[in-house]
Amino acid sequence: MTATLTVNKSIFKENIKQVVGDTPVMAVVKNNAYNFGLDFAIEVFLEVGIEMFSTTSLREAIKIRKVAPKAMIFLMNPGIEFEILRKYDIQMTLPSLSFYHQYKDELSGIKVHLEYENLLHRSGFHTFEEMKQVIQENSQLPKKQQLNITGIWTHFGYADEFDVSEYEIEKEAWLTGLNEMLTQYNFQYIHAQNSASFMRDDLFEHHTHVRLGIVLYGCRPYSSLPENAVKQSLTLSANVIQCRELKKGDSAGYSFAYTAKTDTTVAVVDIGYGDGVLRARSQYDCLINGKRYPIRALMMSHLLVEIDEAVKPQDNVILYGEDIRIDEYTFKGVGANSEQISALNHCSLERKIIG
Numbered sequence: 347m348t349a350t351l352t353v354n355k356s357i358f359k360e361n362i363k364q365v366v367g368d369t370p371v372m373a374v375v376k377n378n379a380y381n382f383g384l385d386f387a388i389e390v391f392l393e394v395g396i397e398m399f400s401t402t403s404l405r406e407a408i409k410i411r412k413v414a415p416k417a418m419i420f421l422m423n424p425g426i427e428f429e430i431l432r433k434y435d436i437q438m439t440l441p442s443l444s445f446y447h448q449y450k451d452e453l454s455g456i457k458v459h460l461e462y463e464n465l466l467h468r469s470g471f472h473t474f475e476e477m478k479q480v481i482q483e484n485s486q487l488p489k490k491q492q493l494n495i496t497g498i499w500t501h502f503g504y505a506d507e508f509d510v511s512e513y514e515i516e517k518e519a520w521l522t523g524l525n526e527m528l529t530q531y532n533f534q535y536i537h538a539q540n541s542a543s544f545m546r547d548d549l550f551e552h553h554t555h556v557r558l559g560i561v562l563y564g565c566r567p568y569s570s571l572p573e574n575a576v577k578q579s580l581t582l583s584a585n586v587i588q589c590r591e592l593k594k595g596d597s598a599g600y601s602f603a604y605t606a607k608t609d610t611t612v613a614v615v616d617i618g619y620g621d622g623v624l625r626a627r628s629q630y631d632c633l634i635n636g637k638r639y640p641i642r643a644l645m646m647s648h649l650l651v652e653i654d655e656a657v658k659p660q661d662n663v664i665l666y667g668e669d670i671r672i673d674e675y676t677f678k679g680v681g682a683n684s685e686q687i688s689a690l691n692h693c694s695l696e697r698k699i700i701g
């Protein structure tokens with residue numbers, strides 16, 4: 347008996363097909379493919395016909411090249427390992443005018459996508475005029491010294507938010523600037539939309555790809571989407587290792603984590619924060635034999651769950667699954683979908699692929 351992270355490959359695949367349809371996709375596979383396992387995820391994406399991948403890590407980009415020799419790989423963070431980028435044919439963001447000026451002499455032959463900063467202010471050119479300046483300066487260099495501008499892109503910081511108008515503002519700024527650029531220049535790759543933006547607006551006109559993460563991994567990016575729009579393939583399960591009686595007033599767990607208000611039975615479950623269960627998640631419930639029970643204490647390798655007489659040692663305890671979805675807890679405020687998934691500890695959990 348051990349706590350286990352299971353991914354159902356058929357559901358994972360089915361979900362991708364259902365969500366994407368025939369929209370061209372660049373799959374975001376950063377952070378070990380949102381903790382689903384880079385090799386596993388790439389294999390499935392290739393099986394469903396997705397051949398473009400983006401990550402923030404050069405190490406992951408090289409790993410992708412090894413499993414997907416023909417894929418288009420896009421590094422969303424700037425790197426200065428120019429020889430490696432050329433060797434593995436990795437395309438990269440061009441994050442600012444100052445980066446271009448600093449590395450102009452070394453960037454020759456590197457394939458870059460011009461990045462528009464927009465409201466996220468994490469990376470990118472401040473204006474489209476600055477991008478034009480690069481295109482201009484680059485075109486004045488001898489052909490052999492030029493960088494290869496293949497794409498243009500941005501990332502929205504507010505597509506997942508419905509209570510504020512920032513998404514509309516960043517969208518308008520991007521589309522206006524892009525359309526103006528397209529009157530003068532062509533790009534092979536134009537991409538801006540994350541999961542929420544795609545689910546809200548479908549692929550924007552003139553864009554070649556959507557750049558999706560979380561929705562491919564089975565979570566709804568916002569709560570007004572119906573549950574059946576996105577299928578969860580991941581299950582996080584553990585086991586009841588003991589059932590213990592507490593008398594009214596007894597405390598259990600470290601530092602009086604839980605004090606029984608009446609005589610109570612608790613299950614001791616073999617999973618804890620060392621396995622990646624977030625403290626905020628432990629304020630809620632888990633599923634045992636199809637019924638929800640409240641979690642009362644979180645420890646490094648254990649949970650205490652308040653139970654009734656139906657629960658027995660060795661029963662399976664589900665923290666996340668088809669009927670107890672990750673996105674349910676996102677919408678309850680536990681943390682972003684990706685935060686909950688990426689906390690899961692591959693070193694301590696057993697990992698299974700089924701289906």
Ligand SMILES: Cc1ncc(COP(=O)(O)O)c(C=O)c1O
Binds near residue numbers: 540542557560
């Ligand atoms: C630059 C960039 N593009 C796309 C994505 C995918 O976003 P989502 O997982 O919301 O689809 C991310 C995720 O953080 C990102 O940083």
